Amino acid sequence: MENAKLIIADDHPLFRSxxxxxxxxxxxxxxxxxxxxxxxxxxxxxxxxxxxLILLDLNMPGAQGFSSLVYLRAQYPAIPVAIVSATEEPAxxxxxxxxxxxxxxxxxxxxxxxxxxxxxxxxxxxxxPEHIPxxxxxxxxxxxxxxxxxxxxxxxxxxxxxxxxxxxxxxxQIAGDLEVxxxxxxxxxxxxxxKLGLYSRTQAAVLAQRLLQAENASLLSNDETGSEPxxx
Amino acid sequence: MENAKLIIADDHPLFRSxxxxxxxxxxxxxxxxxxxxxxxxxxxxxxxxxxxLILLDLNMPGAQGFSSLVYLRAQYPAIPVAIVSATEEPAxxxxxxxxxxxxxxxxxxxxxxxxxxxxxxxxxxxxxPEHIPxxxxxxxxxxxxxxxxxxxxxxxxxxxxxxxxxxxxxxxQIAGDLEVxxxxxxxxxxxxxxKLGLYSRTQAAVLAQRLLQAENASLLSNDETGSEPxxx
DNA sequence: AACACTATTATCCTTAGGTCGAATGCGACG
DNA sequence: CGTCGCATTCGACCTAAGGATAATAGTGTT
Numbered sequence: 071m072e073n074a075k076l077i078i079a080d081d082h083p084l085f086r087s088x089x090x091x092x093x094x095x096x097x098x099x100x101x102x103x104x105x106x107x108x109x110x111x112x113x114x115x116x117x118x119x120x121x122x123l124i125l126l127d128l129n130m131p132g133a134q135g136f137s138s139l140v141y142l143r144a145q146y147p148a149i150p151v152a153i154v155s156a157t158e159e160p161a162x163x164x165x166x167x168x169x170x171x172x173x174x175x176x177x178x179x180x181x182x183x184x185x186x187x188x189x190x191x192x193x194x195x196x197x198x199p200e201h202i203p204x205x206x207x208x209x210x211x212x213x214x215x216x217x218x219x220x221x222x223x224x225x226x227x228x229x230x231x232x233x234x235x236x237x238x239x240x241x242x243q244i245a246g247d248l249e250v251x252x253x254x255x256x257x258x259x260x261x262x263x264x265k266l267g268l269y270s271r272t273q274a275a276v277l278a279q280r281l282l283q284a285e286n287a288s289l290l291s292n293d294e295t296g297s298e299p300x301x302x
Numbered sequence: 303m304e305n306a307k308l309i310i311a312d313d314h315p316l317f318r319s320x321x322x323x324x325x326x327x328x329x330x331x332x333x334x335x336x337x338x339x340x341x342x343x344x345x346x347x348x349x350x351x352x353x354x355l356i357l358l359d360l361n362m363p364g365a366q367g368f369s370s371l372v373y374l375r376a377q378y379p380a381i382p383v384a385i386v387s388a389t390e391e392p393a394x395x396x397x398x399x400x401x402x403x404x405x406x407x408x409x410x411x412x413x414x415x416x417x418x419x420x421x422x423x424x425x426x427x428x429x430x431p432e433h434i435p436x437x438x439x440x441x442x443x444x445x446x447x448x449x450x451x452x453x454x455x456x457x458x459x460x461x462x463x464x465x466x467x468x469x470x471x472x473x474x475q476i477a478g479d480l481e482v483x484x485x486x487x488x489x490x491x492x493x494x495x496x497k498l499g500l501y502s503r504t505q506a507a508v509l510a511q512r513l514l515q516a517e518n519a520s521l522l523s524n525d526e527t528g529s530e531p532x533x534x
Numbered sequence: 535a536a537c538a539c540t541a542t543t544a545t546c547c548t549t550a551g552g553t554c555g556a557a558t559g560c561g562a563c564g
Numbered sequence: 565c566g567t568c569g570c571a572t573t574c575g576a577c578c579t580a581a582g583g584a585t586a587a588t589a590g591t592g593t594t
Contacts, residue, residue: 238505273470275504485574
């Protein structure tokens with residue numbers, strides 16, 4: 071695996087260079103491509119579609135939340151994606167896997183552990199920190215995880231259609247953007263609705279909004295919902 | 303103003319009773335109705351539509367975010383609403399005003415200050431803690447504030463339609479829920495789109511989702527977006 | 535080469551969505 | 565008390581959306 075090619079996508083220069091340092095040391099002879107934003111990541115990925123791994127920071131400029139992960143998985147299903155993130159929320163970790171991540175590496179992970187993770191992923195396996203409970207506690211998360219998996223099953227074009235839908239665009243407009251006919255968009259739309267188990271574009275738009283956009287309510291609110299215990 | 307009638311809506315019993323205590327002391331002879339959830343608030347409000355003021359906690363069970371405020375403003379435009387909240391985020395305060403709140407009282411406010419606030423609001427005025435900058439820093443917030451004001455201009459029925467739309471419901475389903483014809487819902491929908499400056503229900507659904515649901519990305523992310531300064 | 539999957543498009547048809555105009559009813563204001 | 569404005573309601577009419585089916589083509593796998 072000395073000739074591996076990695077893409078590192080992180081907007082934080084300091085951490086990016088530390089990561090590059092660690093990777094270079096762990097995998098001698100590795101080729102590294104860096105991306106500092108979602109835009110440059112798209113660029114780098116399309117120019118290096120033969121990459122063996124992408125180290126991805128959620129919350130990069132241009133793509134909060136899981137949209138960058140989902141995009142990569144849909145666009146380049148063959149390239150495993152390892153999430154590198156500051157948060158260690160089990161809900162975030164689980165959902166990352168649901169969206170198709172091959173590993174989740176908290177930024178607090180030791181160099182040795184990172185090495186183990188990289189080897190595991192380059193070998194086609196998965197890697198997780200310690201023992202993250204695989205099952206989610208509450209019902210709400212269950213439903214959202216299932217939806218996340220459904221979103222992950224979308225093809226690249228279907229995903230693009232969904233994302234544009236989440237911007238409130240009409241079929242005709244999406245067709246123009248993607249330079250295909252409206253009939254094609256309708257076909258994709260039908261497929262998206264089928265895969266997500268919905269029956270209207272509005273539902274799909276709302277769902278995509280909730281699921282993909284910024285680290286949102288349902289993930290954060292786990293710490294805040296429910297009434298606090300209190301004295302009389 | 304001894305015969306004033308107030309509705310206190312807060313799911314936290316401890317704070318609710320403290321607030322009741324303070325109000326009783328500040329306004330002798332006042333009548334107080336309490337609500338512990340959004341549901342019970344709806345009940346209390348409909349049974350006391352002659353109330354002079356509603357003290358509202360954002361983030362009650364059943365209605366995170368601004369939806370409860372927007373609902374009250376649309377349903378009972380004549381009753382001023384004073385927000386009572388733990389957060390002191392200027393963005394939250396400004397948006398509360400955009401949505402039609404008459405006052406914003408942080409839970410850290412002193413009894414005397416609360417008294418001043420109540421008198422001001424019962425007198426038809428507004429009240430704010432200290433000096434909150436009226437202008438918002440970034441462009442993003444500007445746009446969202448303008449949209450908030452547009453949402454605040456919706457009529458009760460239009461708002462109900464919008465909220466159900468944000469759940470992904472079809473016109474036919476909304477018509478069934480509200481027990482009117484589908485044609486009526488379409489008319490409301492048209493009015494909503496006009497007022498919000500949009501041209502499709504999908505846009506409206508996405509927007510309502512962003513704007514009304516839990517203290518969301520755009521409000522929280524002010525503390526998180528933007529690249530951190532760092533050394534080379 | 536055969537197969538599976540994705541993408542593209544077209545046609546036909548049914549249903550959902552959205553605009554316009556109009557009627558009703560209610561409260562404010564002179 | 566009449567009238568003005570506004571919210572609500574609704575029908576008629578046209579456009580957008582979505583399902584079904586089928587055909588063509590490229591891609592990658594077996």
